[in-house]
Amino acid sequence: xxxxxxxxxxxxxxxxxxxxxxxxxxxxxxxxxxxxxxxxxxxxxxxxxxxxxxxxxxxxxxxxxxxxxxxxxxxxxxxxxxxxxxxxxxxxxxxxxxxxxxxxxxxxxxxxxxxxxxxxxxxxxxxxxxxxxxxxxxxxxxxxxxxxxxxxxxxxxxxxxxxxxxxxxxxxxxxxxxxxxxxxxxxxxxxxxxxxxxxxxxxxxxxxxxxxxxxxxxxxxxxxxxxxxxxxxxxxxxxxxxxxxxxxxxxxxxxxxxxxxxxxxxxxxxxxxxxxxxxxxxxxxxxxxxxxxxxxxxxxxxxxxxxxxxxxxxxxxxxxxxxxxxxxxxxxxxxxxxxxxxxxxxxxxxxxxxxxxxxxxxxxxxxxxxxxxxxxxxxxxxxxxxxxxxxxxxxxxxxxxxxxxxxxxxxxxxxxxxxxxxxxxxxxxxxxxxxxxxxxxxxxxxxxxxxxxxxxxxxxxxxxxxxxxxxx
Amino acid sequence: xxxxxxxxxxxxxxxxxxxxxxxxxxxxxxxxxxxxxxxxxxxxxxxxxxxxxxxxxxxxxxxxxxxxxxxxxxxxxxxxxxxxxxxxxxxxxxxxxxxxxxxxxxxxxxxxxxxxxxxxxxxxxxxxxxxxxxxxxxxxxxxxxxxxxxxxxxxxxxxxxxxxxxxxxxxxxxxxxxxxxxxxxxxxxxxxxxxxxxxxxxxxxxxxxxxxxxxxxxxxxxxxxxxxxxxxxxxxxxxxxxxxxxxxxxxxxxxxxxxxxxxxxxxxxxxxxxxxxxxxxxxxxxxxxxxxxxxxxxxxxxxxxxxxxxxxxxxxxxxxxxxxxxxxxxxxxxxxxxxxxxxxxxxxxxxxxxxxxxxxxxxxxxxxxxxxxxxxxxxxxxxxxxxxxxxxxxxxxxxxxxxxxxxxxxxxxxxxxxxxxxxxxxxxxxxxxxxxxxxxxxxxxxxxxxxxxxxxxxxxxxxxxxxxxxxx
Numbered sequence: 017x018x019x020x021x022x023x024x025x026x027x028x029x030x031x032x033x034x035x036x037x038x039x040x041x042x043x044x045x046x047x048x049x050x051x052x053x054x055x056x057x058x059x060x061x062x063x064x065x066x067x068x069x070x071x072x073x074x075x076x077x078x079x080x081x082x083x084x085x086x087x088x089x090x091x092x093x094x095x096x097x098x099x100x101x102x103x104x105x106x107x108x109x110x111x112x113x114x115x116x117x118x119x120x121x122x123x124x125x126x127x128x129x130x131x132x133x134x135x136x137x138x139x140x141x142x143x144x145x146x147x148x149x150x151x152x153x154x155x156x157x158x159x160x161x162x163x164x165x166x167x168x169x170x171x172x173x174x175x176x177x178x179x180x181x182x183x184x185x186x187x188x189x190x191x192x193x194x195x196x197x198x199x200x201x202x203x204x205x206x207x208x209x210x211x212x213x214x215x216x217x218x219x220x221x222x223x224x225x226x227x228x229x230x231x232x233x234x235x236x237x238x239x240x241x242x243x244x245x246x247x248x249x250x251x252x253x254x255x256x257x258x259x260x261x262x263x264x265x266x267x268x269x270x271x272x273x274x275x276x277x278x279x280x281x282x283x284x285x286x287x288x289x290x291x292x293x294x295x296x297x298x299x300x301x302x303x304x305x306x307x308x309x310x311x312x313x314x315x316x317x318x319x320x321x322x323x324x325x326x327x328x329x330x331x332x333x334x335x336x337x338x339x340x341x342x343x344x345x346x347x348x349x350x351x352x353x354x355x356x357x358x359x360x361x362x363x364x365x366x367x368x369x370x371x372x373x374x375x376x377x378x379x380x381x382x383x384x385x386x387x388x389x390x391x392x393x394x395x396x397x398x399x400x401x402x403x404x405x406x407x408x409x410x411x412x413x414x415x416x417x418x419x420x421x422x423x424x425x426x427x428x429x430x431x432x433x434x435x436x437x438x439x440x441x442x443x444x445x446x447x448x449x450x451x452x453x454x455x456x457x458x459x460x461x462x463x464x465x466x467x468x469x470x471x472x473x474x475x476x477x478x479x480x481x482x483x484x485x486x487x488x
Numbered sequence: 489x490x491x492x493x494x495x496x497x498x499x500x501x502x503x504x505x506x507x508x509x510x511x512x513x514x515x516x517x518x519x520x521x522x523x524x525x526x527x528x529x530x531x532x533x534x535x536x537x538x539x540x541x542x543x544x545x546x547x548x549x550x551x552x553x554x555x556x557x558x559x560x561x562x563x564x565x566x567x568x569x570x571x572x573x574x575x576x577x578x579x580x581x582x583x584x585x586x587x588x589x590x591x592x593x594x595x596x597x598x599x600x601x602x603x604x605x606x607x608x609x610x611x612x613x614x615x616x617x618x619x620x621x622x623x624x625x626x627x628x629x630x631x632x633x634x635x636x637x638x639x640x641x642x643x644x645x646x647x648x649x650x651x652x653x654x655x656x657x658x659x660x661x662x663x664x665x666x667x668x669x670x671x672x673x674x675x676x677x678x679x680x681x682x683x684x685x686x687x688x689x690x691x692x693x694x695x696x697x698x699x700x701x702x703x704x705x706x707x708x709x710x711x712x713x714x715x716x717x718x719x720x721x722x723x724x725x726x727x728x729x730x731x732x733x734x735x736x737x738x739x740x741x742x743x744x745x746x747x748x749x750x751x752x753x754x755x756x757x758x759x760x761x762x763x764x765x766x767x768x769x770x771x772x773x774x775x776x777x778x779x780x781x782x783x784x785x786x787x788x789x790x791x792x793x794x795x796x797x798x799x800x801x802x803x804x805x806x807x808x809x810x811x812x813x814x815x816x817x818x819x820x821x822x823x824x825x826x827x828x829x830x831x832x833x834x835x836x837x838x839x840x841x842x843x844x845x846x847x848x849x850x851x852x853x854x855x856x857x858x859x860x861x862x863x864x865x866x867x868x869x870x871x872x873x874x875x876x877x878x879x880x881x882x883x884x885x886x887x888x889x890x891x892x893x894x895x896x897x898x899x900x901x902x903x904x905x906x907x908x909x910x911x912x913x914x915x916x917x918x919x920x921x922x923x924x925x926x927x928x929x930x931x932x933x934x935x936x937x938x939x940x941x942x943x944x945x946x947x948x949x950x951x952x953x954x955x956x957x958x959x960x
Contacts, residue, residue, distance in 0.1 A: 250861040251733050252723040252894070261723050264736035268764035271739070272757045275747050285744045292740035388894035389722040398897050422724070422860035423895055425870050 059442020060470055065481035069436050072484045074318030082313040082321040082337040083413040083432035085187065086377065089309035093239040093301065094183045096228040098220075100175035102192060103163050108139065109156040113171025113370040114328025115343040116159055119150045123329035125206025125365050128456030129170035130155070132208025136216050137174050143208065161324060162341075164311065165192040166303040166370040169204035169452055170329065177216075178224030180301055182241060184308040191304035191311065195219055195227070198294040200356075201459035205452045206365075218286075222279075226287050230273040239269045241305045244298065245379065246418050249429070254387035255302045256371055256380030257394055257448045257463055262298030267291045303370060306377035313337045313432075317487065320480050321413060322433040325376045325445065325468055329368035329452070334472040336435055339479050346471035351451050353395040353464015363461045365454040372447045372468075378416050378431030381446040381465070382408040386421045386429075394448045394463045404446050405430065411437045411445060435476045444468055531914020532942055537953035541908050544956045546790030554785040554793040554809040555885040555904035557659065558849065561781035565711040565773065566655045568700040570692075572647035574664060575635050580611065581628040585643025585842045586800025587815040588631055591622045595801035597678025597837050600928030601642030602627070604680025608688050609646050615680065633796060634813075636783065637664040638775040638842040641676035641924055642801065649688075650696030652773055654713060656780040663776035663783065667691055667699070670766040673931035677924045678837075690758075694751075698759050702745035711741045713777045716770065717851065718890050721901070726859035727774045728843055728852030729866055729920045729935055734770030739763050775842060778849035785809045785904075789959065792952050793885060794905040797848045797917065797940060801840035801924070806944040808907055811951050818943035823923050825867040825936015835933045837926040844919045844940075850888050850903030853918040853937070854880040858893045858901075866920045866935045876918045877902065883909045883917060907948045916940055 058066050069075060099105045110133050112126060122130065131146040134155060140146035149155055160167045167173055179192040194204075197215055201207040231239075244265045248254075251261035267288070275284055291297050310323045319337035326333050332348040335341065348367040355363070374380030384390060385405035388398045405421065408430040415428030433445055444467040451462040530538050541547060571577045582605050584598060594602065603618040606627060612618035621627055632639045639645055651664040666676075669687055673679040703711075716737045720726075723733035739760070747756055763769050782795045791809035798805050804820040807813065820839040827835070846852030856862060857877035860870045877893065880902040887900030905917055916939035923934040 247732075250724055260719075261733055261736070264733070264740055267743070268736055268739055271743055271764065272761045275756050275760060276753055281748055284747050288747060289744045292743065391894075392898075398895060422863075423870060426861075426864075 058440045060474055061439035061477045062481070065477050066436065066439060068481045068484050069320060069477070072318055074487070075320060078316050078318035078338065079321055079413050079432070079434065082316045082319040085312040086309045086432055087414060087416055087418070088186050089184045089189070089242075089312045090186050091182050091240070091242040091305035091308050092185055093180065093231060093241055095181035096178055096224060096231050097181055098175065098224070099173050099177050099179050099192075102179055102181055103165065105163070105173070105175045107175060108154060109158060109175070111158055111160045111163055111165055111167065111171065111173040112328060113160060113167045113169065113368060114326045115331055115333030115345045117157060117328045117330060119153070119157065121330050123365050123368065124454050124456040125368060125452035125458070126170050126172075126329040128206030128208050128458075129172040129203050130157070131456065132203045132212055133172045133174040135208065136213060137176055159326070159328075160370055161326060163192070164190055164307070166307045166373050167194060167204065168196070168299055168303065168371045169369040169450060170206060171370050172203060176220055178220065178227070180304060182301070182304040182308060184312060187312040189308045189311050191307040193300040193304045195223060196294060196297050196300040199296060199460055205450070205458070205460040206456050207459040208457060222283050223287055223290060226274060226277050226279055226283065227270070229277045230270050233273040233276060239266070241301050242418065244269070245302055245305055246420070248298070249379065249383055249386040249419055250422055252387050252389055254380055254383045254390060254448070256299070256374040257450065258387045258390045259298040259302065260295045262302065263291065263295055266298050266301060299371065302379075303373050306373040306379070310373060310376050315340055318484065320435045322376055322435060322476075325372035325447065326370045327367040327372065329365055332367060332468050332472055334468060334476050336476050336480060338483060339476065342479065344472045344475035344479065346469035346475075349466055349469060351449055351464035351466035353451060353462055354393065355451075355462035356460060359453070359461035363453050363455075363458070364451045367447075367449060367466045368452055369449065371449060375445055375447050376433065378412065378429040379419060381448040382412070382431075383419065383421060383429045384446070384448065385424055388423075390448065394465055396465065407443055408446060410441050411443060435473055435480060438473050439477050444470060444473070530912045532946055533911035533949045534953070537949050538908065538911060540953040540956050541792060541949070544790055546959070547792060550788050550790035550810065551793050551885050551904070551906065554788045554791040557784040558781045558904055559886060559888055559890070560658050561656045561661070561714075561784045562658050563654050563712070563714040563777035563780050564657055565652065565703055565713055567653035568650055568696060568703050569653055570647065570696070571645050571649050571651050571664075574651055574653055575637065577635070577645070577647045579647065580626060581630060581647070583630050583632045583635055583637055583639065583643065583645040584800060585632060585639045585641065585840060586798045587803050587805030587817045589629060589800045589802060591625070591629065593802050595837050595840065596926050596928040597840060597924035597930070598642050598644075598801040600678030600680050600930075601644040601675050602629070603928065604675045604684055605644045605646040607680065608685060609648055631798075631800075632842055633798060635664070636662055636779070638779045638845050639666060639676065640668070640771055640775065640843045641841040641922060642678060643842050644675060648692055650692065650699070652776060654773070654776045654780060656784060659784040661780045661783050663779040665772040665776045667695060668766060668769050668772040671768060671932055677922070677930070677932040678928050679931040680929060694755050695759055695762060698746060698749050698751055698755065699742070701749045702742050705745040705748060711738075713773050714890065716741070717774055717777055718892070720770070721851065721855055721858040721891055722894055724859050724861055726852055726855045726862060726920070728771070728846040729922065730859045730862045731770040731774065732767045734774060735763065735767055738770050738773060771843065774851075775845050778845040778851070782845060782848050787812055790956065792907045794848055794907060794917075797844035797919065798842045799839040799844065801837055804839060804940050804944055806940060806948050808948050808952060810955060811948065814951065816944045816947040816951065818941035818947075821938055821941060823921055823936035823938035825923060825934055826865065827923075827934035828932060831925070831933035835925050835927075835930070836923045839919075839921065839938045840924055841921065843921060847917055847919050848905065850884065850901040851891060853920040854884070854903075855891065855893060855901045856918070856920065857896055860895075862920065866937055868937065879915055880918060882913050883915060907945055907952060910945050911949050916942060916945070
């Protein structure tokens with residue numbers, strides 16, 4: 017402050033214009049020195065709630081704690097076991113994707129997958145019988161997320177299905193997911209016919225046991241799944257709808273152990289062909305990797321970071337680090353994208369699946385810049401893909417140094433969605449996703465882009481503000 | 489010409505300024521209408537030669553014929569056989585990379601590889617003995633390219649080494665390359681010690697026979713190597729120094745057949761581990777794929793397209809479609825890039841290897857935009873990688889629709905280097921490459937970027953012009 021007071025008083029007015037361009041232009045036109053500041057009113061949310069959170073002295077440190085746990089989490093492949101054993105999943109219970117759901121509220125593909133699982137487990141003799149027991153409430157339905165599991169699309173997990181078992185050596189967590197069936201007419205997209213049942217049977221009788229023994233052979237040197245995910249981003253995958261490199265890397269990691277399993281050569285070859293023929297095989301390893309990281313950040317009071325984005329085909333559900341296991345739900349939107357064969361927009365079911373855990377973790381739609389070729393699968397243009405990742409940096413708390421995006425000069429993926437930043441910008445997280453047929457039994461109809469309903473974030477914001485007030 | 493002559497005469501002078509900016513600015517400053525044309529004097533070459541070629545009525549059609557053959561060529565993996573059988577390579581003959589070479593002129597890594605091959609074949613009891621027979625002229629040396637083969641780095645190929653055998657189903661050509669040994673201390677980088685010999689022995693006794701039988705099992709459905717190369721460009725590889733995805737795709741294609749080969753499980757597992765552990769395994773499949781395409785364009789009178797870029801560690805050699813098997817050579821430059829361990833620029837040998845066939849085909853350095861992560865291996869920045877591909881479009885005759893670069897909106901790779909365009913622009917083809925240690929026995933010291941000597945193109949231009957005059 018070397019300027020004498022008199023000089024300051026006689027100087028022309030110094031104006032700081034916060035976001036309102038018409039005003040700053042008018043002042044500048046009158047010869048005033050105007051400093052523009054990038055500010056704009058919040059896009060949604062009660063201003064009192066936003067002020068409450070902005071002034072919460074816990075918030076910065078809590079979000080740092082939460083996102084640092086996410087960045088530090090590891091993911092090792094430790095076992096492959098049936099859901100009955102590893103989750104203690106009882107008879108007559110099925111897990112499903114997204115927030116809690118009843119049979120009555122379930123969409124077509126979710127109903128298809130639930131029917132198929134009842135038949136697969138031998139609880140029903142056919143679709144009509146399965147529908148009867150489901151409608152009668154004889155089958156308990158629980159979200160995968162409540163069992164530290166994540167399931168793509170319908171995410172239906174039954175006791176006889178084998179699960180990847182992953183462990184976070186840093187925080188001690190565990191997470192689980194089924195084995196990926198491939199694309200097209202598969203249970204997770206709501207198909208349940210004889211072809212689907214035969215594949216599930218082979219996965220139960222051959223694939224699961226072979227993978228279990230192959231993974232056991234690597235007990236002293238478990239596959240580092242997070243490292244595979246990091247490599248994929250250097251190889252044109254984003255880890256949600258493009259898992260080509262990741263699936264090949266998984267095949268490379270497991271194939272030497274697979275061939276050493278004492279099983280018929282034809283079975284071994286069939287396992288290698290199945291993995292090699294499924295470009296999404298890695299997805300069910302990537303999802304529990306993200307789940308491990310996000311679960312490590314659960315229950316950090318004052319943190320406004322999202323820990324779950326998940327959809328059950330009817331509702332979209334959000335959880336945050338500062339609000340524990342509470343779900344903030346709203347009706348799910350329907351993706352917009354590209355369709356297989358003769359399918360079109362009218363055939364698509366609303367958004368479904370736990371796979372948005374990938375975006376929650378900062379990859380998938382958030383890392384589309386790493387995977388420009390994905391626009392041929394989900395729609396849009398290459399510049400859109402680059403711009404999407406750039407935009408997601410505005411919503412997130414950190415850049416993940418382990419998940420680098422080469423074309424952005426190896427910048428880390430935008431990680432840790434902040435509910436407050438979402439409300440301030442009005443930009444919703446970008447998810448890219450598969451599209452299930454609206455009618456049970458159809459299977460996949462396409463892939464595309466979708467966002468969570470703003471209403472989920474409005475509720476989360478209000479709940480976080482209420483918690484903040486209560487914590488005073 | 490609707491303008492009356494009088495109007496034209498009374499109008500201010502209309503000036504077309506061809507490339508000389510100072511002149512157009514001066515004229516514009518005097519009120520003249522100046523139309524700038526992007527023209528500049530040729531960067532090198534006798535103007536009379538360039539005029540001769542520009543006016544050669546054959547040239548446009550000949551180049552179109554040449555590059556269309558390149559674009560049309562296919563590449564199927566048909567067999568794996570020892571060089572002795574498939575090339576008829578006699579005892580006491582070795583193939584090497586690049587243009588013709590004598591023992592006396594050979595660089596350190598080339599000598600190291602030649603020594604190692606003599607020991608491997610049992611022609612010499614050790615390095616001193618091998619040096620003696622090589623110096624005495626007892627071992628015939630021939631370029632790989634003269635045998636429809638291509639070898640990375642030293643490219644030394646001896647009768648007992650197994651070769652990939654590839655066929656072009658469109659033009660009927662065949663091309664060959666050894667099996668890739670991996671990185672580090674390997675024969676092709678000039679190392680020849682016991683570790684190298686042991687690996688070559690295992691490749692001869694286990695890897696080659698297993699691959700032969702695995703490939704034979706796919707006789708009715710041969711692996712489409714060109715399709716793998718195309719997929720790699722969607723997965724962050726450029727096919728010369730980054731072959732990660734390609735190697736995994738190869739593993740995926742071959743592993744089911746490999747496990748069905750009747751061989752000990754430990755051998756099968758070792759083969760899968762060897763392939764899975766070598767991120768450059770695909771290179772020796774990519775190179776003969778490019779060779780098939782470039783050989784399809786040989787001997788097109790009037791065509792000024794390059795068919796070979798190859799280096800023997802001493803000289804760089806160029807061939808063109810219009811000049812048959814004639815080599816245009818000049819001393820090779822030394823790459824600039826990144827070094828392994830404690831190595832530095834003084835340790836690097838001049839440019840070596842037939843692998844620049846990848847750039848000749850329009851991938852490798854020409855497709856660096858597809859592989860931004862490669863800058864971590866060869867040096868430079870991501871914007872450099874993108875700009876390099878953009879620049880190579882100025883030197884080439886076509887965009888290869890089969891080799892698409894996602895980040896450039898799926899533009900085809902710049903393909904078919906035109907000697908005339910190189911002379912006009914003065915921009916030399918960009919090659920990215922491995923770097924061998926200058927001292928025999930060292931192995932790899934790094935990877936980097938290099939260009940052919942301009943002198944090769946000066947000679948090619950003069951020869952093409954002379955042929956054009958003679959064809960009148």
